[in-house]
Amino acid sequence: MTGMDAARTGDLRPPSRRAVRRAVRRSFGPRRVLPSVVTAALLAAAAIILAAEVIGALVGRSPGVLLPIVDLARLGRSLRWDDVLVLAVASLLAALGLLLLLLALRPGRLRAIPLRSEDPNVVLGIAWADLRRYVARAAQSVDGVDRARVRVRRHGVRVRAVSPLHDVAGLTEQVHGAVGERLSALAPLHRPHVRVTVRHREE
Secondary structure, X not given: OOHHHHHHOOOOOXXXXXXXXXXXXXXXXXXXXXXXXXXXXXXXXXXXXXXXXXXXXXXXXXXXXXXXXXXXXXXXXXXOOOOHHHHHHHHHHHXXXXXXXXXXXOOOOOOEEEEOOOOOOOOEEEEHHHHHHHHHHHHHOOOOOOEEEEEEOOOEEEEEXXXXXXXXXXXXXXXXXXXXXXXXXXXXXXXXXXXXXXXXXXX
């Protein structure tokens, strides 16, 4: 039964964690368009250059402009499959292919931070930059805080606040409480760990 079928039949049971993770990854997973385009372009360029050089060598028109096709062909005729050079090149190509495969399978960073939703058929999220500004405003709402810098990681939020007050005792707890309250209202799917540092602003 799909999510729409469940909605029509009135079955709004909470989805499983696996279903939630799959929906989040499908909605906010990294697209990786640039690495894919660059890899495909490099492979296509290498294939075109190799084909052009081989065809040029076969028809006798200036072979070896970019690749020494004649020397490579002579080397290929003198090598055997169990030669060290052949095994080394094959191992290098296999390692490169395995590396590309691992990079493709690596989850990567989500494009947005998933938020909880009362509807199991709805996936919500907030951009990383928007969350930084959201947390910074929460920190700056505390009396005695002049400005705040925020760094957001996958499982943590780091807040560095600056105060014009010489005595910053108690401000750390206040900022931590304000940020925690805002995060509770935002309701991220995975509550990040919050670390707060408050220092006096030097004139």
